[in-house]
Amino acid sequence: MTHAAIPVTHVKPVAMWGVTGVAVLFGAIFAGVMIGETPLPPRMVLAVFANRLWDAGHLVDPIDAGIIWSYRLPRTLVAAACGAGLALSGVVLQALVRNALADPYLLGVSAGAGTGAVAVSILGLGGGLIGISAGAFGGAALAFLLVAALARAAGGGSAQLILAGIAGSQLFNALTSFFIAKSANAEQARGIIFWLLGNLSGVRWPDVSLALPAAAIGLLACFWFARAMDAFSFGTSSAASLGIAVRPVQAVLIGATTLMTAIMVSIVGSIGFVGLVVPHAMRFIVGPRHGRLVPASALAGAVFLIAADVVSRILIPGQVVPIGVVTALVGAPGFALILLHNRRRP
């Protein structure tokens, strides 16, 4: 029967990859909860999960239970959400801007978030009514609006968006340094620089309830528009002739990406290189079609950031290395490898 043959050949690999992906993600989350300065045995982690999820009543040291449930699990979940979100932002921007360099940080979003955070924490903007995260979100949105307006005024092409993003990033980074130099004492300056380099140690459950939905919505939007992003391969004009409503699709995808990045940056600070390296590495493995690139990048980004967070916790005993430093230390050589591998042959 031909009818039976279709699902067997077509659906099975998709389902298989889906199950594998989810298994890998759960494995990474589990490892992220286990590994740390005090390694915790898998049985204890399972026991705590069982206690929390269905009152299993296993006997666990309450301090260990606290580390697992209130500290490591939310931290690992946020790392996964941020990694997926930043990687997806990179996928979207590289597809729409048609530039391999595009990533959420290039468009000034993270620089603006930094300025917003500094304005709140050092200048006291908002009079204590708004937190650092809210300040970062406002700064990110403001920076992106400025960059988008400048790019539009300059003609609205993808090169213009990148150039405007560079100008915006420089401006907001300079503002951040200016505020720090002008008003911060040594203690504050150290704290804010630490935050700017990315930091997950303050993450708790409320952050999870912000980061997970943001990543989920971003993933859904990317799945929904996977074909549209494929259609941009030959440029916007070609996309239009393939039936893509170019402006609305660009607006929705870039808007969602900015929102997602702003939320992530406001929770964990700026973590570079994920949005740049992960999509390129995944293109290399699963190819350029977005039907595969989107889930692969989301998964790889999540696993990559969980791993980077673990490394940042255990690299120097008794001290947390900023996660942005870890991602850059791994990401820069990784990117160099991809560059060398993809070099154009004469």
Next chain:
Amino acid sequence: MRLAARDLGWTTGGKRIVDGVSLDIEPGETLGLVGPNGSGKSTLMRLLAGLAPRPKGTVQLDDAPIETLTRRQVAQRIAFVEQIADTSEALRVRDAVELGRTPWLSALAPFGEQDTQIVDDALAAVDMLAMAGNRWSTLSGGERQRVHIARALAQRPRLLMLDEPTNHLDIHHQLTLLRLVCRLPVTVVMALHDLNQAMCCDRIGVMDGGRLVACGPPAEVLTPQRLAMIFRVQATPLHDPFDETTQFRFRCLEDDI
């Protein structure tokens, strides 16, 4: 599908690139657009396909004004092969042709067996089936052109717009492409540079300075007088006894001065 354009115009930087073009395209016909470089052929085709921003005038597809259709609905009717379109993505030939199915698919209507068949047919039509797995970056200019045309065919349009489709093609593929295009049961509008090849169209439109200065059967439109005026060449009609056709041989008018 019938396309009716009235008083089409497009202005940029205060310059009229296309001006006052009215044109009816009948179902199933092949219309060739000829004209010197920069005469507005590409822009007119973009206007006809509803792809140019801020157009003047109206385009009707059957009875629907084009601006009342969504981009997706237009793309289900009209496929457009641009003069230049390149990618830096590591796409393969089949990927590029599968893009042609975009207007027929959605997140809820995924790529199916029938789409695979249509893509295979399109690849076969341009003689690229054997190269379906090759990377875009490794293709020659002519092979890329054929893949673009396959992509447009995979779109299963009722109107096919080709902007200088024979560019980059070797003579064999130029002729097979034109034969393919003329035999397709769809309406075709194509910009051509080779006036002898344009003779195989049902009608020819001549563009000059953004205006459609003549439109009709090839023998009526491409007269030696008009060719002298528009292209500044002297055209000598020659008889080819092989298939009893008339071909032009051209000389630069300036040469005679």
